[in-house]
Amino acid sequence: SVFLQYRKKRLRFGRSRIHEWGLFAMEPIAADEMVIEYVGQNIRQMVADNREKRYAQQGIGSSYLFRVDHDTIIDATKVGNLARFINHCCTPNCYAKVITIESQKKIVIYSKQAIAVNEEITYDYKFPLEDNKIPCLCGTENCRGTLN
Ligand SMILES: [Zn+2]
Numbered sequence: 071s072v073f074l075q076y077r078k079k080r081l082r083f084g085r086s087r088i089h090e091w092g093l094f095a096m097e098p099i100a101a102d103e104m105v106i107e108y109v110g111q112n113i114r115q116m117v118a119d120n121r122e123k124r125y126a127q128q129g130i131g132s133s134y135l136f137r138v139d140h141d142t143i144i145d146a147t148k149v150g151n152l153a154r155f156i157n158h159c160c161t162p163n164c165y166a167k168v169i170t171i172e173s174q175k176k177i178v179i180y181s182k183q184a185i186a187v188n189e190e191i192t193y194d195y196k197f198p199l200e201d202n203k204i205p206c207l208c209g210t211e212n213c214r215g216t217l218n
Contacts, residue, residue, distance in 0.1 A: 074176065076104045081152060081191065088157040088208050092190045099185040105164055106191075108136055108153040108177035110146030118143040138168050138175050153179060158217050159192030161210040166193050 079099055086092030099105060113121070118135055125147060134146040134154045146154040156164070156179065164179050179193060192208070197218040204217040 074104075074107050074171065074178065079103070079105050081106060083152055083155055086157055086190055088159065088190065088192070091155050092157045092192075093152055093155050095185045095187055095189050095191060098187055099181050101181055101183050103181045105179045105181055105185075106151070106153045106156075108144060108146065108166065108179060109149070109151040110134070110136065110144040110154070111149050112138075112175065113143050113145050115141045115143065118145065121145060121147070136166075136177055138177060142175055144177055156191050156193060157208070158195040158197075158206065159208040159210060160194065160206060160213045161208070162192040162194050163189065164191055164193040166196075 080096035082094050082096050083091060084094050093106075122135065130147060134150060136144040136146065138144055163183055163185050164181050166177050167180055169176050169178055179191070185191065195217055197204070200218045202218075206213055206215055206217050
């Protein structure tokens with residue numbers, strides 16, 4: 071497995087005003103910095119579909135499946151890091167970017183702007199539109215109301 075080399079930001083897991091748990095900065099972060107890699111297992115669409123069904127049967131939400139492209143999904147349900155706890159926000163302070171290292175696709179969360187100590191780390195999940203709506207509780211002025 072290939073690892074990214076970057077200075078790890080000090081982050082903490084804690085109660086979130088948006089949704090249950092979230093990730094918070096423990097140090098000031100400047101704009102355009104690598105905040106954390108979204109770690110998980112790289113799986114194909116078919117495997118993701120099967121896992122999604124199995125997780126639903128087991129009562130596990132499928133919110134830790136991150137779509138990279140049409141046939142690559144990163145599953146952080148069982149093998150993940152703190153990045154899976156980052157909440158969606160319609161006016162986020164970070165964004166997710168797909169980068170390729172030695173032909174392996176990785177998702178990295180970058181800061182869009184300066185982030186203060188104790189500020190919650192958020193990004194826009196950019197979920198596709200679906201009939202079954204997931205309400206957004208980000209509470210920002212430009213909230214779209216739903217995640218999808
Ligand atoms: Zn929102």
